[in-house]
Amino acid sequence: MTTRQTQTTCCYCGAGCQLLFTTDIEANKILDVHPVKGRTNDDKACLKGWFGWDFLNDPQILTKRLRAPMIRKGGKHSPLEVVGWDEAIKFVADNLAKIKAKWGPDSIMGAASARGPGNEPNYLMQKFMRACVGTNNIDHCARICHAASVAGSRQTIGEGAMSLSIPEIEDAQVIFNIGYNAAASHPVVARRIVKAREKGAFIICADPRITETARISQLHLPLKGGTNLALTNGLAYVIIDEGLEDKAFIEAHTKDYEAFKEIVLSYPPEKVSEITGLRPDDIRLAARRYAGSRSSVILWGMGVTQFSQGVEVVKSLCSLAMLTGNFGRPSTGTGPVRGQNNVQGTCDMGVLPDVFPGYQSVADPEMRAKFAKAWGVKALPTEPGLQLTRVPEKVVHEKDPAKRIHAYYIFGEDPAQSDPDLAELRETLEAIDFVVVQDVFFNKTALYADAILPATSWGEHEGVYTSSDRGFQRIRKVVEPFGDIKDDWEIICLISTAMGYPMKYKNTEEIWNEMINLSPKFAGATYEKIERQGSVQWPCFDKGPADKGTMYLHKGGQFATPDGRGIFKTSHYHPPTEVENNEFPLTLCTVREVGHYSARTMTGNCRTLRNLEDEPGWVEMSPRDCQALGLSANELVRITSKRGSVITRCLPTERVRPGAVYMTYQWWIGACNELTISSLDPTSRTPEYKYCAAKVEKIEDQASAEKEVRRVYTDIRSSMGIAQEGLSA
C-alpha cells in the first residue's frame, strides 16, 4: 500500500480550517483525516471538519453523486437522458445562444457557487456571463446571507469583508456579538470567543435566544426579533449623550457624522426599551462597555443580515465602530463572519451583479475598458445585473416576455432548497425556458433542469478558497474523481468556446494569474506565495515577498472609500414586513444545525453527521408555548405560514422566548423555506429569513405522522435517483 498525505482547506464554513488527509493511492481511498495547524484553526476542527468528508465515498443517503451529463432531449418534462459531453455542451450552448438571439443577453441569469468549486471557476463564470453572454446578471448565494454586510460595509468603510482576522478575536477586550451564533455557524470561531472570555474580555451578546455565546456573556441582551436597528441606534445615542465618542477619530477619519447624530438622537434608551423589550440600563451598560475599550470588536451573522433592514443595521454597526475609533489596530473592528467556505471568495471574484473581480465597479467606464481589453471583447455591459432573489419577480411576476429571464445557469447552488418561499421558486424554475444545473450532487433544483452537468467535488480538484477573514488558502486534490465528470472551470470553458467565445486554460493557476493581474487588491497573492505562507490575506498588492498581505484593514484610520474617510450612516427603525397576528400568532426565525451545511447535499450524505441529526429536523419552542399546545419533546408537529406547511419535531427549550419559534434550515421534509417570506432588503435584496408569522399545531395521530415522514423521505430519495431500499428515519 502506498499512502500519500495531502493538506487542504475544509469545505465547510468560512473559518478555513486546515485538514490533513492520508490516502491509499492504489485503492483511491481515504484512510485518515485530522486537523493540522492553520492560521485560523490552530490544530482544531469541528465535527464537519473531522467527519464531513464522507460524502466523497458517495454513500447515497439523501441523494447521489452525478456521474455523467444528462439532458432532456424532448423538451420540458421529457425524461433526463445520459449523454456524452460533446452532446451536452452543444445542447447547452445552442439553447443559450438561441435565447440570447431571441430575447437578448439580459434574459439569461447566472448563479455561481460559494461552496466547493473555489475561486477560479467562479472567476470564469462571471467572465463567461459578462464577456460571452454579455450581461451582468451574475450572482450567488451571498445574496441570501451576507450581501447586506458587503453592501453596508462598502457604503460606510469601503470594504465588504471582516476588518479583523479570526485569530485576533481572542485578544479583544470587548466583544459585541449581535445576531451571530458562532457555536452553530463556525465552531472554530466560537473557540476564539471562549478564549477571549477566559482572557478577560467583556462579552455583550444581543440575541433573542440564549445561544452558547449568550450563556458565557457577561451581558445578554435578549431583544425582540427584528429590532436590531433600534438597539444599534440606541447604543449610538448613549455613546454621544454621555460624551464617550472618539472625537479625534471622527474629526480626522470620517464624514457625515452630523446627519448620523441627528437620526440616533431620537433613540434614547427608554424609547429603545419599548421597541426591543430590553432594560434601559442594560442598553446604557452595553454602550459604555463597548465605547470604553480600544479593542472592541463587533461580530455579526445572519441575525443581522437576513432582515429587510439588514443593510441599515450593518451600516449602523460600522458607524458604531467609527464612533468609538475602533478601527485600524489589532483586535478591533467589524466582523461579519461568512457562512460558506468560499462565499468571501465568490464575492472577491466579482460574482455579483455590480462589480468585476476585486470589487471594481461595472459602472466605471475605466474598469469596463480594462476588463474588455483583457478579455478581448469590444465592450462590456454597462448596467448592473439582476440579483438572484429577484429572479421570481422577473419570471412569474413579469408580464412582458421581453423583460423576463428565459434561461438560468445554476452552478453549485440549490435554490429550490435554499431560497425563500419555495413554492414560488418552484413555479419560477418551472416557467423558465431553459435551466442548466452544474453540480456535484443531484439536488432539488436538478429536478427542474433541462441539462445537468456533473462536476468534480472539493477533494477532487485544485484551487483557492478565501476564508471569511480575507485569507486565500489552497485546496488540493485528495482522491481521483470517477465517472464521466469534469472540473467546473473546464465545463465553463467548453460552453463558452461552443458559444463562440473561446476560453482555454492549462490549470487553475493560469486562471488565478489572469484574475490577480486584473485585481490590484489581490495582485500579490500568487500560488507560490499562498503555498509558502499557507494563507495570504487581501489586500496584497505586490508579488514580492515583502508584501505578506493584510491582517487587519483600515490601519491608521485610512478607510477604503474614494477619499479615505469612513462615512457615517444609519436609518430609522421599522418593524419586519410580516408580523404575528391572530391566525399566525408565532414568529418564525430560521437558524443553523451545527452538523449540517447549506442544502445538506454534502453533510446529509455523511454517515455520522446524518446519524447525529436527521429528517425532519426540529422546531425550537419555549416550554410555555409547548404547554399551551399540549406538546412534548420529540413529538411531530405541523407548522404553517401564509405560504406553506410542513411537519417537523418539537424541541422544547428554555433558551427561546415565548412567542418565537426557530427552525434549522437544512431539512428537506421540515423545509422551513416553504414557510419563509421573500420580502427583500431594498438595497442588498437579502430575504427576511429571520422573521415571518407562523402557527404550530398538534398532530393527534402521531403514528401516521411518523409513517408520513418515512414515506416522504423515501420519495425524496427516489426522486434523487436512489434505488428503493429501507432507511431507518
Added chain:
Amino acid sequence: MNSFIKANPSRCIGCRTCLISCVVAHEGRDLFELGYDDYKFNPRLFMVKTSMVTAPVHCRHCETPACKSACASGAISLEGERVMVNANKCIGCKNCVLACPFGAMDIVETGQVLPDGQPRRVALKCDLCAGVADSPACVRVCLTDALELVTDQELRDEIADKRRAAVEGGYFPASI
C-alpha cells in the same frame, strides 16, 4: 482512584464533535465503508443543554459504582482504573440505569439478533476508550478543550495544590 473525564461547561459550545468521535472510535473507521444503516450510532456520552449550562455527561467511573452493585448478572466490574460493562454478560435488566446517579448508563441495540428475532439490547457507557484508542477520543477532538481526562495522579496533585494554597492563603491563623 479511577480516571474519569471532566467537562467544563464554560468552554463547551455543544457542538457534539465528541459524540461522533466516540462512535467512530468504538465502531472503527470501517464504518465509512459500511452501508449507512449497517453500524450502530451509540455515543457513550450525552450532550445536555439546559437554559444556562451546556456540557456532555460521561460515566464518572465511581470508586464504589452503584451500577456494579445493582448489576444482576455480574456484567459490571472494575478493571484497572475503569468501570467496565461486559456486553456478553449483560442481560439488559436496566438496574444499572436506575442506579447511576448521573444518567451515564444507556441501554442500546447491539446489532446482534436474539434467537426469537428480537434485537439484543445491553447496557452501554463510557469506557475511556479502553482498547480502542490510546487516549479518550472525545478529549482529543474537543476544539475548545472543554474535556479533560483526570487520572489518579492528576487528582492527587490537584488536591495537594489546594491544600498548599489553603495554608498559604491564610485560612489558618499563624498563631492562636
